[in-house]
Structure formats: C-alpha cells, structure tokens
Amino acid sequence: MPGVSARGLSHEARRQLAVNLTRVVTLYRSILDAYIIEFFTDNLWGTLPCSWQEALDGLNPPQLATLLLGMPGEGEVARYRSVWPLTLLALKSTAYALAFTRTPGFQTPSEFLENPSQSSRLTAPFRKHVRPKKQHEIRRLGELVKKLSDLTGCTQVVDVGSGQGHLSRFMSLGLGLMVKSIEGDQRLVERAQRLDQELLQALQKEEKRNPQVVHTGPRHRPHHVVRWVDPTALCEELLLPLENSPQSEARLLLTGLHACGDLSVALLRHFCRPEVAALASVGCCYMKLSDPGGYPLSQWVAGLPGRELPYRLREGACHALEEYAERLQKAGPGLRTHCYRAALETVIRRARPELRRPGVQGIPRVHELKIEEYVQRGLQRVGLDPHLPLNLAALRAHQAQENRVVAFFSLALLLAPLVETLILLDRLLYLQEQALPFS
Structure with a gap:
C-alpha cells in the first residue's frame, strides 16, 4: 500500500x-x-x-x-x-x-517452499521445538542483529523478554555472538537452559556425522538471567556487559522479539543510554501499553489534543x-x-x-x-x-x-x-527529543 x-x-x-x-x-x-x-x-x-x-x-x-x-x-x-x-x-x-x-509479503517465503514446516535456511538442530513462523522470525531478526554487530563492532547482545531462548540460541550458537538473555519467568529460563544443552549436544553430533562441515566461528552459550524489566525504570542488569568481556566490547546491542506492550518502551528507554550501540526490536500487543507511561512517550504527542488511544484503538x-x-x-x-x-x-x-x-x-x-x-x-x-x-x-x-x-x-x-503509525511516530519523536543523532 x-x-x-x-x-x-x-x-x-x-x-x-x-x-x-x-x-x-x-x-x-x-x-x-x-x-x-x-x-x-x-x-x-x-x-x-x-x-x-x-x-x-x-x-x-x-x-x-x-x-x-x-x-x-x-x-x-x-x-x-x-x-x-x-x-x-x-x-x-x-x-x-x-x-x-x-x-x-504474505506469499510463502522461499525457505518454506520445499517443506512448509521446516525452514531451509536453518539447520535441523535450530529448527527443533520451533514452529515455522518462529523459525522465520528468529532467522530474520538474528541475521539483522549480526549485521548491526558487524557495523558497530559490538559482539555482545542482550535479548530482552527471551522466553524459551530460541532467538538467543540462534544468535549465540548459530551466529557466534555473545548473548545475555533476560526473562522474568523462572520456568521459561529453566526450559531455555535445558534446550541450550540439547542444542549443544545436537550440534556436536552433527559435526561428528559431517566432519567436513567445520564450525569456524566462536560458539558462546547464552547467559540466562531471571529478571523482570520494569518499563518505568532502568534495569542495571540489562546494561551490564557479560562477564570477562574486554572493556572495548562493553557496548551492547539490544533486541527483543515480540517485545510485548511496555517492554518495547523499556527497550527504547535503555537504547538512549551510552552503553547501548544499537537496538533491533519487534514490538507487539499495543493494547497492553500503559497510559501514561507506555504511550505517549514524546512530549510533542503528549501535548496534542485528541492524542488519547483507548484500549480498543490500540487493540485494533x-x-x-x-x-x-x-x-x-x-x-x-x-x-x-x-x-x-x-x-x-x-x-x-x-x-x-x-x-x-x-x-x-x-x-x-x-x-x-x-x-x-x-x-x-x-x-x-x-x-x-x-x-x-x-x-x-x-x-x-x-x-x-x-x-x-x-x-x-x-x-x-x-x-x-x-x-499504529501514531504509536510508532510517538516513539520516533521521543528518540529525537533525547537528541539521538540517528533518529
């Protein structure tokens, strides 16, 4: 359109x-x-x-x-x-x-033409336990984060609201990035850790079966943290570099797949900190935004008559x-x-x-x-x-x-x-009001 x-x-x-x-x-x-x-x-x-x-x-x-x-x-x-x-x-x-x-693009992505339930662009170990839609999402977002890493020189990623860790595993064990996964649900973190171990074993078996396929890059296991991120306050854990990291690598890349409601807002607020080099966020669930707090963010939109977006409008x-x-x-x-x-x-x-x-x-x-x-x-x-x-x-x-x-x-x-445009534009104006040069 x-x-x-x-x-x-x-x-x-x-x-x-x-x-x-x-x-x-x-x-x-x-x-x-x-x-x-x-x-x-x-x-x-x-x-x-x-x-x-x-x-x-x-x-x-x-x-x-x-x-x-x-x-x-x-x-x-x-x-x-x-x-x-x-x-x-x-x-x-x-x-x-x-x-x-x-x-x-609602046409079937080319990676699913041969098999609608398996992405041809993800190896079998990374597809296990992951639905086709999520396979596509973690691959696309993970590869974007890797490009940001190459552009900024940052190799440390913080995956906020990481859930069962599918994105974190792909970025760390698949793309060679150092990843900290932050999730508020202890049960999801425990499952993510079990899936980490399962994936590592599957990758080792794959390398034994195919010795000609050598994994050349570093293989970092995700570092999982149980922490609830308050959308109204800075989370110090989120901004801390991974342990034993050189100071030159201290700046971070933030990402969040399906960063629901105020979690997207929290990522934006942390993005304004000097410790953060880049942000790749896929937000969702606008109806869960708090008002005030989650919307409006910018002073400009907050001052406009008619800026109110009640639940039904945000849900639509x-x-x-x-x-x-x-x-x-x-x-x-x-x-x-x-x-x-x-x-x-x-x-x-x-x-x-x-x-x-x-x-x-x-x-x-x-x-x-x-x-x-x-x-x-x-x-x-x-x-x-x-x-x-x-x-x-x-x-x-x-x-x-x-x-x-x-x-x-x-x-x-x-x-x-x-x-949706008004919500996204409000976030963009907020970043401009923080005097970020690239907004």
Missing part, C-alpha cells in the same frame, strides 16, 4: 504528521472504537452516513478488498458500482496517505489489514465469524443484559454451522443455557447482513494503520 516513509521526513514534518494523525483519529474515533460484536446491539451500520451505507451496501468481499482496502483487482471486482461520496473517498485517500509505508492497530484483505479476496466462509458472534451478542444481552462482550472460546469449524447452532454453542461457552428459546427469524435477518458486518470491519481496519 502507498504511504509515508518516516526516514524521508524532517523533524517538523514528523511533528505535523502526528498533528494530522490525531485529527483524523479523532474524526473517525466512533468507527475505531466500535466492537464488531456489537454490530447489531449498537446498530453500528446505522452510525455510518447514509451515503456511505449506499456505497458499501451490497459489495461482496473481493470488491471491498479492492475498492476500499486497495488490494489489486481485475474486471468487475475493480469497478465502482456507483459514485462514492467524497467523504468516503477522502477517508480512503487519507488512510493511505498518512500511514507509514507497509510492505507486507495490532490487526494486519493486508492479511484480512487477502481473506476478503478469497471470500471464504470463515468471514461470517464476526456476523455470527454479533448475532450471539444479541441473544446474550436478552438473556443477561449485564453480561457484555464476554469472551467466547473458539468454536471449531464455524463455517459449517448454521447460525442457531453457533449461538447454542456460544451460549454454552459463556455459561448460559444452550437451550434458550431462539428467535430464528431474527437470527436469519442478522445473517443476511453478513456483508454489512464485513464492510464495517473493513472500514475499521482501513483506519487501524493510522493508530
């Missing part, structure tokens, strides 16, 4: 972008703040301008993917059935123009617009899940008005169920009588609005990258 590159913007342009983002988010907050499971209970379709309803009503999922979300389309799919209102076209153009450039920013657009293009029956769940919510509210938006454990094979079957199973999931009398005519009427539910959800996803 088109967008704006943060790298090419001046400091003033970044500030102005933050201003524009808060204005747009404020203008369309009602869409962003809506819960799709309340589509029927709160009449979300009725909250849209009538002209938007007319333009979107009747569009099938592939048309929504192309005309609204900007995915490639051909023939009838790519044609507007009617003249869209200027306000809806302006929303679409604004969403494209103000979001940071996104270059997703975690969704991948492109992934959903691909689902729309395929028009699979799984798209009806939101409609079914919204219909279930109407039954729950009638039975227990005080019970709102309860979590419903996953109901398998939703696309094969009739709507009343889904509702009965859903009622059981939330502790209500699955044999409650149902208004089948009302449920059928809800099901007939499936495309409207999908259209509203698509509108929210169109806007979600703007929220």
Whole structure:
C-alpha cells in the first residue's frame, strides 16, 4: 500500500504528521472504537452516513478488498458500482496517505517452499521445538542483529523478554555472538537452559556425522538471567556487559522479539543510554501499553489534543489489514465469524443484559454451522443455557447482513494503520527529543 516513509521526513514534518494523525483519529474515533460484536446491539451500520451505507451496501468481499482496502483487482471486482461520496473517498485517500509505508509479503517465503514446516535456511538442530513462523522470525531478526554487530563492532547482545531462548540460541550458537538473555519467568529460563544443552549436544553430533562441515566461528552459550524489566525504570542488569568481556566490547546491542506492550518502551528507554550501540526490536500487543507511561512517550504527542488511544484503538492497530484483505479476496466462509458472534451478542444481552462482550472460546469449524447452532454453542461457552428459546427469524435477518458486518470491519481496519503509525511516530519523536543523532 502507498504511504509515508518516516526516514524521508524532517523533524517538523514528523511533528505535523502526528498533528494530522490525531485529527483524523479523532474524526473517525466512533468507527475505531466500535466492537464488531456489537454490530447489531449498537446498530453500528446505522452510525455510518447514509451515503456511505449506499456505497458499501451490497459489495461482496473481493470488491471491498479492492475498492476500499486497495488490494489489486481485475474486471468487475475493480469497478465502482456507483459514485462514492467524497467523504468516503477522502477517508480512503487519507488512510493511505498518512500511514507509514507497509510492505507486507504474505506469499510463502522461499525457505518454506520445499517443506512448509521446516525452514531451509536453518539447520535441523535450530529448527527443533520451533514452529515455522518462529523459525522465520528468529532467522530474520538474528541475521539483522549480526549485521548491526558487524557495523558497530559490538559482539555482545542482550535479548530482552527471551522466553524459551530460541532467538538467543540462534544468535549465540548459530551466529557466534555473545548473548545475555533476560526473562522474568523462572520456568521459561529453566526450559531455555535445558534446550541450550540439547542444542549443544545436537550440534556436536552433527559435526561428528559431517566432519567436513567445520564450525569456524566462536560458539558462546547464552547467559540466562531471571529478571523482570520494569518499563518505568532502568534495569542495571540489562546494561551490564557479560562477564570477562574486554572493556572495548562493553557496548551492547539490544533486541527483543515480540517485545510485548511496555517492554518495547523499556527497550527504547535503555537504547538512549551510552552503553547501548544499537537496538533491533519487534514490538507487539499495543493494547497492553500503559497510559501514561507506555504511550505517549514524546512530549510533542503528549501535548496534542485528541492524542488519547483507548484500549480498543490500540487493540485494533495490532490487526494486519493486508492479511484480512487477502481473506476478503478469497471470500471464504470463515468471514461470517464476526456476523455470527454479533448475532450471539444479541441473544446474550436478552438473556443477561449485564453480561457484555464476554469472551467466547473458539468454536471449531464455524463455517459449517448454521447460525442457531453457533449461538447454542456460544451460549454454552459463556455459561448460559444452550437451550434458550431462539428467535430464528431474527437470527436469519442478522445473517443476511453478513456483508454489512464485513464492510464495517473493513472500514475499521482501513483506519487501524493510522493508530499504529501514531504509536510508532510517538516513539520516533521521543528518540529525537533525547537528541539521538540517528533518529
């Protein structure tokens, strides 16, 4: 999708972008703040301008993917059935123009073409106990950290929130870096240490079987530390170099894969310290950011009207617009899940008005169920009588609005990258306010 590159913007342009983002988010907050499971209970379709309803009503999922979300389309799919209102076209153009450039690739990575469960770019010992997605992630992030090490001359890495240590093992035993792994959960650290030993033994066996394959680089076992990193305070352990390290190697590289919520913020704060040479962080779970503390970080964004991002907005920013657009293009029956769940919510509210938006454990094979079957199973999931009398005519009427539910959800996803951009831009402005020369 088109967008704006943060790298090419001046400091003033970044500030102005933050201003524009808060204005747009404020203008369309009602869409962003809506819960799709309340589509029927709160009449979300009725909250849209009538002209938007007319333009979107009747569009099938592939048309929504192309005309609204900007995915490639051909023939009838790519044609507007009617003249869209200027306000809806302006929303679409604004969403494209103000979001940071996104270059997703949902095609299967080449490393999984031969075997979808095994990366061809990781040797067998590093793939064990690691799911394909994680194999791809640790390889990509580990290789990036290695490049940063080569550029900065730093060989010491601190992996924060290291979990079971998959990334740490790849960087240390695979790429020859000295790695300190910091994790707050004692049980995960103990498992990581067992997996370290298992991997070392597997590598030794591999070298015996293939003596012609000689491991030439240093092989450092990760150094694990049990420590909870407080996002509001500096962690001295995080900033300490590894034991027996020459003073010339004292500066550190920080990394974190899936640095959840405030952990990403903690990494940024430590990145501003002179002991740290570089940071490679993959953040996630924006909804777990604390406010204040995790967002906003920068003084500039903190001073803007409309900068508030409540839980629902931050949770929506975690969704991948492109992934959903691909689902729309395929028009699979799984798209009806939101409609079914919204219909279930109407039954729950009638039975227990005080019970709102309860979590419903996953109901398998939703696309094969009739709507009343889904509702009965859903009622059981939330502790209500699955044999409650149902208004089948009302449920059928809800099901007939499936495309409207999908259209509203698509509108929210169109806007979600703007929220993510504001969060990331706030972090960038924070680094600039710390007078870091490369921000």
